[in-house]
Amino acid sequence: MDTVTHTFFGLTLYAAVKKEGWSRKEKTAFFVTAVGGSQIPDIDVISSWWDTAGRYQMWHRGLTHSVFLVPIWAALFSAISWLFWKVKGWKLYGLGVLAVLIHDTSDLFNAWGTGYLEPFSTQRITFGTIPIVDLTLWAIMLGGLLYAKLRKISRPHRVYKLVWLLMACHFIAQSAQGYALYEQHAGRYEQFALSAGFVPGQFQMIGKKNGVVEISNATAFTEPKLQVELKSQESADLDKLFAANPKAKTLYEWSPFVVLVDNEKQIGLYDPRFYRNGQSFLFEAIEKDLKQGK
Structure with a gap:
């Protein structure tokens, strides 16, 4: 969080x-x-x-x-x-x-x-079932504060215990839906991850198979809708990348799986769980030396 x-x-x-x-x-x-x-x-x-x-x-x-x-x-x-x-x-x-x-x-x-x-x-x-910034949790806590203050509750600690109960229910509901998605769809991929959206019940499914990563919008009650398909260049020279950029090796170890990039300009990798608007903010790469044909 x-x-x-x-x-x-x-x-x-x-x-x-x-x-x-x-x-x-x-x-x-x-x-x-x-x-x-x-x-x-x-x-x-x-x-x-x-x-x-x-x-x-x-x-x-x-x-x-x-x-x-x-x-x-x-x-x-x-x-x-x-x-x-x-x-x-x-x-x-x-x-x-x-x-x-x-x-x-x-x-x-x-x-x-x-x-x-x-x-x-x-x-x-x-688990990927709760967003890092969860406005639902904020709303529950703020609601408890306003209720206790505006109603001038004599024993406000009881209100806040109820707040904790409601937040626990939110975690349970989100995780139950995430588990349902995992059970329904993870078997189609070699590697699979979830990323919760800001709206409760909305998730991104990220799955990798045969070097192809699919990112889909999904809920536990509807069929996933494919948003983007990413090709991972599995033959990329990771030894060269890791030697020149230690952060790339760290990201490779840290992420459940990555998309590898190997084009005319650079070798790199990124975490597809944070892929937005054509790029991931968790991306590490090195530039190729075009003059030497490297």
Whole structure:
């Protein structure tokens, strides 16, 4: 998910906690834990500052998003709460665990994927059933906020627990439809992936077979409509590409499958899940030396 959505998750998680009779320090500690825990896995973005090997694509949403680091991140915020506000307890630690776990797990549902099982597996797990920016989730959280404020609910934490239930139902409904599409159509391809659209129930199906990638608009209740067909040049010289452009090798490892480009001007590859308007923004290539016939 995007940074804004993760922030909203943290705020909604804090709002769902019953805080009657709490001191200001207790509220501050729980607020920092809920919001901070909802953001901390994305601390890996700082790796771009020293990335000279073209590995940022693998580092982002990598080890810091591992489910095995969840208790460690939660312990960090427990330590911060004790150090600054002298607040501690299993409830605070549990909130930290939940905040980080929601971040890591929600990222699994995007096409971008997550290294959920690192360091024991380098596989990027991705379901592709929820868009990175999901306006439906925003609407549910905003609706809960407006309802609690306008109706002046005396126990607003109950409203926000309902908000979490509705968001969970959205994840389940989207994923059930994605699973149905996978069961219906994945068998036609050698490699298959989904990318959720902004409208609930709308997906892009991306399938590769015999060097041809098909991108289709699909729902679980209608036949897919082919949007574009891409030819992958499977004989492209990847060794030459990887030697000259390390980011290309990283993208090749990171993506479930790629389209290879080999024409008069360049050798490259791109992730077809992010193909829009004739190009993919995840594209790495090298220019050919036309003068030397290379």
